[in-house]
Amino acid sequence: MATKTALITGITGQDGAYLSQLLLEKGYRVCGVSPRRSTSDVNLSRLEWLGIRDDVELFDGDLSDLGSLIRIFEACHPDEIYNLGAQSFVQTSWSQPVLTGQVTGIGAVNLLEAMRILAPEARFYQASTSEMYGLIQEPRQSETTPFYPRSPYAAAKLYAHWMTVNYRESFGLHASSGILFNHESPLRGLEFVTRKVTDGVARIKLGLASELRLGNIDAKRDWGHARDYVRAMWLMLQQDVPDDYVIATGVTTTVRDMCRIAFEYAGLDMERHVVIDPKFYRPAEVDVLLGNPDKAQAALGWQAETSLEEMIREMVDADLARLGGR
Numbered sequence: 001m002a003t004k005t006a007l008i009t010g011i012t013g014q015d016g017a018y019l020s021q022l023l024l025e026k027g028y029r030v031c032g033v034s035p036r037r038s039t040s041d042v043n044l045s046r047l048e049w050l051g052i053r054d055d056v057e058l059f060d061g062d063l064s065d066l067g068s069l070i071r072i073f074e075a076c077h078p079d080e081i082y083n084l085g086a087q088s089f090v091q092t093s094w095s096q097p098v099l100t101g102q103v104t105g106i107g108a109v110n111l112l113e114a115m116r117i118l119a120p121e122a123r124f125y126q127a128s129t130s131e132m133y134g135l136i137q138e139p140r141q142s143e144t145t146p147f148y149p150r151s152p153y154a155a156a157k158l159y160a161h162w163m164t165v166n167y168r169e170s171f172g173l174h175a176s177s178g179i180l181f182n183h184e185s186p187l188r189g190l191e192f193v194t195r196k197v198t199d200g201v202a203r204i205k206l207g208l209a210s211e212l213r214l215g216n217i218d219a220k221r222d223w224g225h226a227r228d229y230v231r232a233m234w235l236m237l238q239q240d241v242p243d244d245y246v247i248a249t250g251v252t253t254t255v256r257d258m259c260r261i262a263f264e265y266a267g268l269d270m271e272r273h274v275v276i277d278p279k280f281y282r283p284a285e286v287d288v289l290l291g292n293p294d295k296a297q298a299a300l301g302w303q304a305e306t307s308l309e310e311m312i313r314e315m316v317d318a319d320l321a322r323l324g325g326r
């Protein structure tokens with residue numbers, strides 16, 4: 001008999017899959033919101049990769065459809081709600097700004113409304129993001145650093161972030177936001193730069209490709225492992241008092257150096273294969289992000305456990321295995 005029920009939006013994404021695995025290990029009943037897609041076999045691939053496809057309950061629904069969320073609340077009676085669903089690719093947010101606002105911004109409010117009406121005693125996690133710092137106002141970003149979003153995605157997330165704070169303060173909901181810096185894994189979408197690089201390296205190593213086309217490789221990010229970061233989400237909801245926390249490693253690295261780690265691990269020379277393609281430049285770039293996770297360490301006892309090197313090696317190995325090389 002499960003002790004608690006968790007409801008996860010974005011259960012088919014990278015974080016949703018790892019969080020489901022963690023919660024199942026802890027004995028939770030795990031329910032997920034599953035938006036309609038034409039290819040159900042594709043969006044279940046991460047849950048299948050972790051071997052937990054049949055251990056979670058999926059409910060048809062969409063963050064942009066409040067009625068569907070209400071029906072899901074009535075069916076699964078969640079104790080904990082994790083809002084991970086989003087249009088999460090920054091580049092796409094310039095070509096689909098309205099959809100990004102509706103899903104990533106308003107979608108969070110739809111979920112908060114469903115909770116306020118049907119499950120006010122539940123606990124709520126909002127997937128906020130370091131992208132909200134955008135044009136950084138302090139060299140190390142903490143919970144008190146002012147925000148300056150630089151993309152439609154970041155602006156939508158900032159709205160969702162403040163609405164989470166507002167529902168906490170207005171209605172007394174146990175609603176917390178994790179301001180997570182970039183986190184990656186073998187389950188990362190292929191369009192994001194780490195996975196694009198590790199997949200590209202594997203293809204070059206196996207003779208399936210000869211070049212890798214990238215955009216601004218001078219950008220710097222604070223990269224951690226998704227498996228470590230979903231643990232922080234759960235810890236936030238176990239606290240007596242809801243709050244907001246930065247989750248980061250405290251180390252920043254250029255895309256160029258991250259790329260070099262991947263190529264060198266595969267025994268390849270990155271200079272021979274990387275081609276800069278302005279197609280991947282963004283209308284407005286976030287040049288550098290560096291998180292200060294001191295509050296999470298002190299209050300949650302959380303810290304990142306996986307180094308960038310370890311994570312990139314795991315991702316290259318997974319891509320080589322997927323593509324049939326090892």
Ligand code: NAP
Pocket residue numbers: 009010011012013014015016033034035037043061062063064083084085086087088089103127128129130179180181182183184189
């Ligand atoms: P992801 O892999 O892109 O997953 C996004 C999830 O949202 C998928 O399950 C997707 O479903 C779902 N989704 C998309 N549109 C939806 C809609 N209209 N209704 C309901 N669900 C919808 O993202 P992630 O990397 O796991 O990130 C999880 C969350 O954390 C996201 O909110 C992201 O913005 C945020 N975040 C991520 C990072 C990071 O570095 N990974 C850092 C900070 C914050 P389909 O599979 O069907 O498309």
Ligand code: F7E
Pocket residue numbers: 088089090091129130131180181182183191192193194196213214215216217219220221255280281282285286
């Ligand atoms: O880009 C540069 C790019 O797309 C990282 C999302 O999970 O983390 C993610 O957003 C950097 C940028 O992640 C390519 O210009 C260079 O400076 O991997 P990314 P992101 O934009 O930081 C935050 C925390 C989120 O919340 C988001 O949901 O890498 N870059 N060349 C490239 N980026 C991509 N994608 N592709 C390139 O070819």
